[in-house]
Amino acid sequence: MELSTEVLMDMHRRMVRIRLFEEAAGQLAEAAKLPGFLHLYVGQEAVAAGVCATLSDGDQITSTHRGHGHLVAKGGEFRPMMAELMAKSTGYNKGKGGSMHISNLDVGMLGANGIVGAGAPIAVGAGFGNKLKGNGNVSAAFFGDGSTNIGAFHEAANMACALKLPVLFICENNEYGEFTPRDQTMAITDIVDRAAGYGMPGVIVDGMDVVAVHEAAVEAKARALRGEGPSLIEAKTYRFYNHHGVQNLGLKYRTDDEVSEWKERDPIFTFEDRMVEAGNATRDDFNTVWAELRADIADAIQFADDSPAPDPEQLLVDVYTMSTEGAAS
Amino acid sequence: MELSTEVLMDMHRRMVRIRLFEEAAGQLAEAAKLPGFLHLYVGQEAVAAGVCATLSDGDQITSTHRGHGHLVAKGGEFRPMMAELMAKSTGYNKGKGGSMHISNLDVGMLGANGIVGAGAPIAVGAGFGNKLKGNGNVSAAFFGDGSTNIGAFHEAANMACALKLPVLFICENNEYGEFTPRDQTMAITDIVDRAAGYGMPGVIVDGMDVVAVHEAAVEAKARALRGEGPSLIEAKTYRFYNHHGVQNLGLKYRTDDEVSEWKERDPIFTFEDRMVEAGNATRDDFNTVWAELRADIADAIQFADDSPAPDPEQLLVDVYTMSTEGAAS
Amino acid sequence: MSRKISYVQAFNEAVRQEMADDETVFCAGEDIGAFGGVFQSYAGLQAEFGEERVVDTPISEQAIIGLGVGAAATGLRPIVDIMFMDFICVAFDQIVNQAAKMKYMFGGSATVPLTITTGGGGGLSAAAQHSQSLEALICHIPGLKVIMPSNPYDMKGLMTACIRENNPTIMVKHKRLLGMQGEVPEEPYMIPLGQAATLREGSDVTVVGWGRMVNEAFDVAKKLAAEGIDVEVIDPRTLQPLDTATIIESVRKTNRVIVVHEAVRFGGLGAEVAAQIQEEAFDHLDAPVGRLAAPFSPVPFSPALEAHYLPSANDIEQAIRDIVARPGA
Amino acid sequence: MSRKISYVQAFNEAVRQEMADDETVFCAGEDIGAFGGVFQSYAGLQAEFGEERVVDTPISEQAIIGLGVGAAATGLRPIVDIMFMDFICVAFDQIVNQAAKMKYMFGGSATVPLTITTGGGGGLSAAAQHSQSLEALICHIPGLKVIMPSNPYDMKGLMTACIRENNPTIMVKHKRLLGMQGEVPEEPYMIPLGQAATLREGSDVTVVGWGRMVNEAFDVAKKLAAEGIDVEVIDPRTLQPLDTATIIESVRKTNRVIVVHEAVRFGGLGAEVAAQIQEEAFDHLDAPVGRLAAPFSPVPFSPALEAHYLPSANDIEQAIRDIVARPGA
């Protein structure tokens, strides 16, 4: 598949947006400016970017505890995202959700999720809706390697296959669930081995290569839209920071060598190198992107900083929708 | 594998015991003498008999809503079983459990279960215990095709594989979950396709052939005891009666042809024919078994009939164990 | 309005009429399609509305709720069925942590017009895992609405209101009331959620009850009227939000009150009702708020035990006699 | 006994000493092995007792509980960890329908000496799915015991009692108390389950609270003592079974009582406490039983909102002032 420079640069931009957002969030967390937990997506950018570049606002994704990356890739804006992480009233979730529940339905992002595996069944529901409405949309569930051990993942995968729903299952295999290596929690090496048990195709892609991810997603989406049901894409990837926060907590559950080997394969820098080599872009092009987005991040932080915390009167607002009938569609 | 006549006759006896118990239970239910729900195992006898013939009292099994067959095969006695179904104080569960929770820990039967899929994680726990104690025992989880769609099954299978536990997963694929055909609820034909996703071997056996089931179980048990972890055995089988109770409820979810084709393959009668043909037993041998066990059943019904209902004072007994320390082992 | 139909038919009619009226309504659950559901709640609907809108699902309660959440958040009005109320435990995360909280966590941007239907209550010798009344668990969870009708008329009106409601609702059908006959208008109508019904006015004592228990209380009240004991009977109908105002007003008049439910007394919803009454009507109470409920044990299988387990008409009568006999303040 | 250790160290010490003393004790949970658990509750145990007895599990809460149930029913004393209390919802069936009911359903023949440990409570900006206090849900389930210590001394004694207990217990560590220091004897000791502690005697009003809240109440009581308001402070420590006798006795003396907890007020355990107090001490009450608890909403992420969500020392102080100011009967 030959991708246009436009698509390539779009995916690059998505990756850089994630990287800058996450690095900034990490710094703010270290400066104790972000309350709560923070799970950074740095290192895995190619997965979200490659998949989301195939999706429109009408397509939905569900996410995980490691969710900002997905929302950025799906088109989330820096200002309300940063404000949400800082628990401000101008955040996407009005400060009520934070990092683990960040969401924006306008761009089809049905929420980060604090419960491992819980997003997948919700993606299946969105996919069911798309099929029933016949709107030509698909949904994609992002989830980690560790989450494929939980019941909700299994039920979601099987149901989507049984009902032939237009759903993409995107596994981000970063080889760890929190501080425990994948091979201690499953007797298989490739998550994709689970696909056959549901009756869907499964493919392994290099999760550090946004083009490879994109190709697999394009194919899976086409299959879904042909009415042939879901697919499983396993992206082999790695998180550069700790499970949560920025620093390791003393325990060496990953070797320095392992970390630096993966960092060599940085999804953004290797992509830039290839683009420059192939003559598709110049260093300057990329520098411009980084500079522009850095400015956006600075602006977003300023915006979030200037925004007020939610008013205590908001505490009991939005527990329920107050209208009946017709508000949903 | 050459099986001794003794083993063959033992398996036959287990099957006939199940058949007679279940037929009697069905008749009692029709006569409104059994309260609650009743899920009969008739047709599937070869599975429980073939597997349990490889197990000792020290090995454990977990079961399903369709649980009497498993308990009979594991060595459950007619009297306390019939009494339990009739809600008598002399039942295995003192009338508190009934058909859906019938159990007997002395023979290693950790209970029928009213929650689809819930038995499998418990079998994993028993298997963990066996491994930790190094007692050379194994546990076996029986479950239906439909139950492999539920999260608990998935988690149990994966955990047993990850921890390399001596557990046998025995799927009774009777092609239906209640009134819904299997192919509407999964996009695969063989449950065994799920085994690879956990990293365990899976084998399909003719669930109407007790010898085939037995062979597979022997192999799975040997593997478990070699410390190589669990196996999945899928027994293709069929229930001759309705999902619950004896009669169909009007709805023709299975064709008459389908039912009678399977009945042609009755696990007991075909086994008897083969035995007679091979000169391993005579019709008379079998008639003796049936007659003897029929008498046992009559005795058990009499026993249950004569037994008292639980005294109301038993209502709040056994909610908790009243002692601390040391009662468990 | 002289047409009489049953409680379960009233449920069915509400679903049918809403499906006919609003094409965003669909149903999904185990065996609800071709078979119509184990309680026949969904009988005939698949024939009328097709397999796309009346969906037989795998045995996957988590994915069933997730299907509903995802479809609801993206513009449909799902009705999803959990066969027995006991099984909400299998899907508890999706109900409690996803469906209930999505709107709030998302800062109000999500709307989840989801109806969960299930069958609750005891009295069928269905034992510990098929007989529970677990309303207290879900009434404690902000974001959910919980409904438990006691008669066919209320069933239709409340079910219609659930389907049109823009928040997650849990409609609990009492299994022992399925066949109860009553007058039900043919045209669609709504009973607003959160409005109690005063089934009988009285001056001596108030009895608050729901599900089958309030009908028992009503019969007792009629009987005692002949003796000059004048009982007011209140059915909250919706348990969350609870119409406390109607209850408090009644207690301020009668000065004595008994709450009766099938659920276990400790931590049951009766505790909340009692706590609120003594908070709001402290100076009006001539006796402590009485609670009649199941004792602290799992539901026993034995009919002899279960008869003692569930509150009976006799128990209600005795409790009323006792409380009116107590000297006032 | 002048040695001070922290709440979480007290937990850890109890586990370590019981493991050393009883080889049937083992631990299993996510990241508890090499890493020692996200709260470091299990720190050092794998190094001391090996991988066989301190087991890192897959992310499979249902199978984690099932592992415990099956191992407990076959003679071990499992301690299984559910990282955050919110996640009990993921494993709710295994807790509520299996662990809690097995003994009773089996007519007493099973013993389930299982300890479930988890981290509860808010105040860490951990948002709606990592902050809940769900004790009311499990206290409503016959068969379980529920423990929530408020200080290091109680933690060690209660955790030791849990491990030695022959029924399923749920030990809830309050996340905000993990670092709390206190004097803890080095030798093993038990605090019997079901015994409240009177932290402070007083004559004007009783405050009943648990977890972090009772410590807040204690500080308020000390402060108010200077003003001559004499507050009795009771910590039930075990919530199921609840030491009602101690509470009732206190209220009969003080005639006024406030219950305070972090959980949502509606349907919280405070309702049960209030209901029982008004039943048992009706004629002794000079004011309605007061309840201080979280309002009816999910836990908000924003620290500004969460501060208003959780009851505070100020709220407790105000409630005490109000109730003692109320004219008596």
Ligand SMILES: Cc1ncc(C[n+]2csc(CCOP(=O)(O)OP(=O)(O)O)c2C)c(N)n1
């Ligand atoms: C049901 C549940 N169990 C446990 C956790 C705690 N937890 C949060 S993230 C995580 C690891 C997830 O691993 P994986 O799915 O591989 O995602 P990754 O963090 O590697 O992106 C765990 C165990 C949780 N949030 N929910």
Ligand SMILES: Cc1ncc(C[n+]2csc(CCOP(=O)(O)OP(=O)(O)O)c2C)c(N)n1
């Ligand atoms: C969690 C749960 N969901 C649904 C049910 C209702 N139910 C009881 S048996 C059954 C079908 C089970 O099918 P399968 O596993 O194939 O076993 P079979 O009945 O065919 O032996 C269902 C849906 C249940 N008991 N538990």
Ligand SMILES: [Mg+2]
């Ligand atoms: Mg991972």
Ligand SMILES: [Mg+2]
């Ligand atoms: Mg089946």
